[in-house]
Amino acid sequence: MRLPRLTTGALTAKRRxxxxxxxxxxxxxxxxxxxAxxxxxxxxxxxxxxxxxxxxVALVGGIWPAVFAAVLSGLTLNFLFLEPVFTITIASPTHVLSVTLYVISAVLVSWIVDQAARRARVAQRAAAEAELLATISGSVLRGESAAQALVTRAREAFRATGARLLDLDDRVIATDGEPAWDGRSFSVSVGARDTPRATLELHGTRLGAAEQRLLTVVATQLGAALEHAHLSEAAREAEALAVADSVRSALLSAVSHDLxxxxxxxxxxxxxxxxxxAPLSAEDRRELLDTAHESLETLSTLVTDLLDVGRVQAGVLAVSLEPVDAADVILAAIDELDLPPARVDLALVPHMPPVQGDPVLLQRVLVNVLANADRFSPDQGAVRIQTEAENRRGRxxxxxxxxxxxxxRQGEMFAPFQRMGDTDNTTGLGLGLALSRGFTEGMGGTLTTDDTPGGGLTMVVELPLSPVPPEGRA
Structure with missing residues (x-):
């Protein structure tokens, strides 16, 4: 919205x-x-x-056109309608008085019109200033690109061809229009008098004393906007630090007991x-060695998971993509978990095209998902593993x-250190599904959830199909 021109005076030259x-x-x-x-x-x-x-004429042009019209009308009356006609004569003193009163009345009327116009101009100016101040105050309160909004409003209000806001190192913070130094440029400091924060420049305009006072108010609002932006940035940084500290606290709380x-x-x-x-028996020695071995293996797995989730979150996960036979990886995951045949129901598509993935990461994904499915399946039930291929995607x-x-709550399953209410610390850190989703997305796929008809949960690992077959296949 273009603001009204801020000018002084009564009637304009165009009106006169x-x-x-x-x-x-x-x-x-x-x-x-x-x-006639x-x-x-x-x-x-x-x-x-x-x-x-x-x-x-007084209503249209003010006092000087009205005086001109009064004199012209008086002479015309004398020339055309008073005897002797076609001559300008003063036959008696009353004629002089009449013309004088006629001109005085015209001057009074035009003076009243001129004062009314002057007051209207002052009111228009006050309204323009109030509108400008309300606009820039609202921009500061909203806090969204306030500096740019204020620079734009200032350029519009003062009819400048260009405006820009510079920091103390003369770097441009915001600009509008076409700033160019000439004989009609003006600059003002932004911020407190003893500690200015920036400089506002207006180009292609001349400012009177009243406009300069108003521009000082605009500069004050600009200083408040810059201070608001600075405080908002500091608050965001503090919030980020608080979140990081919270994550570190949660990490320490989650892993302290598990490690x-x-x-x-x-x-x-x-x-x-x-x-x-005393000398230990062979059985006691073997039992202590098994305990140390199992504990160190558990510790190694926990540390590996922590390092992996760190790499996933940092986006530096090493992925080696190649054509992968999904059936081979599924069988390898079942063997790793040592699941009995009664616990697994396979429904694999014969001769399914290979998927594009990392076989090591894909096996870890399936091991984590299968372990969860087996843990929560009924004792007499079986986990169904099914493959599908459609629209250049394998599932x-x-x-x-x-x-x-x-x-x-299904989205919460993929959050790190989330056991979904499980307090059994022997089940790990709650990183399995978080890692599985990170590994799957790192291979260009997705890991999603769905409800199983009749009750239960279905995990869907989806990867793009490979354009070439895996090695060893035609």
Whole structure:
């Protein structure tokens, strides 16, 4: 929205010129009409008609066109309608008084019009200033690109060809229009007088004292906007630090017990081997060694998961894509988990095209998902593994008939350190599904959830099909 021009004075030069034009055109036309209808008894009508002309000219152009019209009308009345006609004569002192009063009345009317116009101009100026200040105050309160909005409003309000806001190092913060230094440029400091934050430049305009005072207010608002932006940025940084601190606290809380437990078991087992007072039997030694081995393996798995989730979140996961036979990876995952045949129901598409993926990462994804599905499946139930291929995408579905997860909470399953209410620390850190989704997305695929008909949860691993077959296949 373009703001009204902020100018001083009463009637504009255009109005005064228009007033003279009305006097020079309407005066002769009125004289011709009155002369055509001239009659000794119409003198009063003639006088009032010229008086009306003077009032109209005063309303249009102000005092000086009205005085011009009054003098011109008085001379015309004397020349055309007072005996002797076609001559300008003053027959008696009353004629002089009449012309004088006629001109005085015209001056008074035009002065009233001029004052009304002056007050209207002052009111317009006050409204323009109020509108400008309200606009820039609203921009500061909204806080969205406030500096740019204020620079634009300032350029519009002061009718400048260009405006820009510079920081203390003369770097442009915001700009509008076509800034160019010339003889009509003006600059003002932004911020506190003793600690300015920036400089506002207006180009292609001249500012009077009133405009400069208003520009000082605009500069103050600009300073407030810059301070608001600075504080908002500091708040965002503080919020980010708080979130990072919260994540670190959550990480320490989540892993403290999980890492301490296998580490303590390994230390205790090794300590038992080293400090036993009497010779240990072969069975006791083997039991301590097995305990240390299992604890160190658990510890290694936990540390590996932590490192992997860090790489996933940092976007530096190493992925080696190649054509992968989904059936081979599924069978390898089942073997790794040592699942009995009764616990698995395979429904694999024969001769399914290979998917594009990393076989190592894909196996880890399937191991994590299968382990969860097996853990929550009924004792007499089986996990169904199904493959599909459609629209250049391959899908691996892991279907269980366990208790399932409410739809509104299924997204939480993929959050790190989330066990969905499971407090059994022997099940790990709650990183399995977070890693599985990260690994799948790193291979260009997706890992999503769906409700199993009849109850349970279905996990869907989807990857693009490979354009070439895996090695060893035609």
């Amino acid at each position: 010129i228009l007033g003279f034009a009305v006097a020079l055109t309407a005066g002769p036309l009125l004289s011709w009409l009155l002369y 209808l001239a009659h000794p008894e119409t003198l009063a009508v003639n006088v009032l008609s010229y008086q009306l002309l003077v009032v109209v 301490r437990r296998p580490l303590a078991s390994a230390v205790a087992a090794v300590g038992g081997l080293r400090t036993a007072g 691996i579905l892991i279907v269980d008939h366990g208790p399932g997860v409410p739809a509104e």
